[in-house]
Amino acid sequence: MTDTTRRAEPAAIRAIGQLSTLCGVVAAFMIFASVLITCQMIFLRAVMGRSTVWQTEAVIYLMIGATLLGLPYVQKLRGHVGVDLVPGLLPAGARRVLATIVLGATIVMIGLMLFYGWEMFHLAWERNWRSETVWGVKLWIPYLAVPLGFALFALQLVADLWAVATGHDDADPTVSPEDRRH
Structure with missing residues (x-):
């Protein structure tokens, strides 16, 4: 579909896409921070012969947070694992119906994950849970990544x-990124 025949994308969809891109940037920075912390931890242990207190836990929380906050960006790019054999064999109308069913089912499943993630975050907040490490992080902080993501x-x-x-x-998952550019 060319630019002249494609309908204008609604502002809300564009704004959500920009928010998803921002999530991807934040996730990338979280991964970068975890790499820097890992390097610092290796230096302290291997070169300085010192033990570490907070580094391992921080890296774990950053990587989990990056994974969860990166979900919308990966969805925007259509980067999640998908099987395109069946949709490729279907006519365009049937592909749209299939995409609608798949997206609807995915929204329901993610809604369940969101519900239980919120419950976990809320319990940690309400009961002031802390990690059982020397660092003793308030667990609501890393748990927030679950419902937010x-x-x-x-x-x-x-x-x-x-x-x-x-x-x-x-935004049609049945259209490949290469086809969108032409």
Whole structure:
């Protein structure tokens, strides 16, 4: 589909896409920070012969947070694992129906993850849970990544579903990124 035949993308879908991109940037910085902390930890242990207190736990929390906060960006890029054999064999209308069903089912599943992630975060907040390490992090801080990541992922999924339902091909999961550029 060329730029002249493609319908204008709604501002809400564009804004959600920008938010998803921001999530990808934040996730990248979290991964970078975890790499720097790991290097510092290796230096302290191997070169200085000292033990570490907070580094391992911080790296674990950063990597989990990066994974969860990166979900909407990966969805925006259509980077999640998918099987395209069946959709490739279907006509365009059937592909749209299949994409709608898959996106709807995914939203329901992510909604469940969001619910239980919120419950876990809320319990940690309410009961002032701390990690059982020397560092003793308040667990609501790393647990916040679970409901936040799944909420942002669900938001991107809803934007994709809306775009598929309204025929905005840029957000149609059945259109490959290469086809969108032509």
